[in-house]
Amino acid sequence: MTTSFFVAADWLAEHVDDPQVQIIDARMAPPGQEHRDLNAEFKAGHLPGAVFFDIEALSDHTSPLPHMLPRPAAFAVAMRELGVSRDKHLVIYDEGNLFSAPRAWWMLRIFGAQKVSILAGGLAGWQRDELLLEQGLADTREGEFEAEFSPESVKSLTEVLLASHEGTAQLVDARPAPRFNAQVDEPRPGLRRGHIPGAHNVPWGDLVVDGELKTTDELEEIFRRQGVDLNQPIIVSCGSGVTAAVVALALATLDAPDVTLYDGSWSEWGARDDLPIEPAQ
Secondary structure (H helix, E strand, O other), X not given: OOXXXXXXXXXXXXXXXXXXXXXXXXXXOOOOOOOOOHHHHHHHOEOOOOEEOOOOOOOXXXXXOOOOOXXXXXXXXXHHHHOOOOOXXXXXXXXXXXXXXXXXXXXXXXXXXXXXXXXXXXXXXXHHOOOOOEOOOOOOOOOOOOOOOOHHHEEOHHHHHHHHHHOOOEEEEOOOHHHHOOOOOOOOOXXXXXXXXXXXXXXXXXXXXXOEEOOHHHHHHHHHHOOOOOOOOEEEEOOOOOOHHHHHHHHHHOOOOOEEEEOOHHHHHOOOOOOOOEOOO
């Protein structure tokens, strides 16, 4: 495995009945595939004993922005109802593209879970190994989850504007290069093209291979090539705060000491006509 943040399918297959291990399905449809019924997909086949961590449903629906963190109390109630206990070893998986599992990993950690891992290769890797799947919904007892929120780990628009203007932190944008460079439209309507002034582009897909992170040497080289100093403060962002967590995971793997996430990301910044962008329009 690349890092301690991942577990292998054969390890998890040996621990599916361990009462201290809890498996969490965090599949999420990428932009353009919102028509998919992920609840139905989960019921049709998931890892044994898994519960469905619906990132969309668990977001703050009082916000006009997509996928914003919920209030700590609301998250804790949702986790208890889902049967998730904060003190267990939580193992998250997604479809196998490492698209959404890091967002669930980040959310659980931001609300106080200590032992959170990601299944290397995700569901696709599990199926390639011809390991058992379950159907339907599991009977779960109520979990034990008290949220301990780390608000300093989440940045607001005002804080990002200050960092962009004064250079107090490096901004790292996880969107693909054509979007970062204003060469194509955003998948969400109504957003301008471009990026936050001064941001570095580290596309999340460049960090991933076969549903896990690349080697630490490869990750270090990618950040170095993009001009990111791992020892200085870093604020990660993307389109809506989901794939920014892939970059946060990679930076955690490299022991970067000061990494925060701009939850509003380009969905917030790109919707505003009064904010500066690059390339200038």
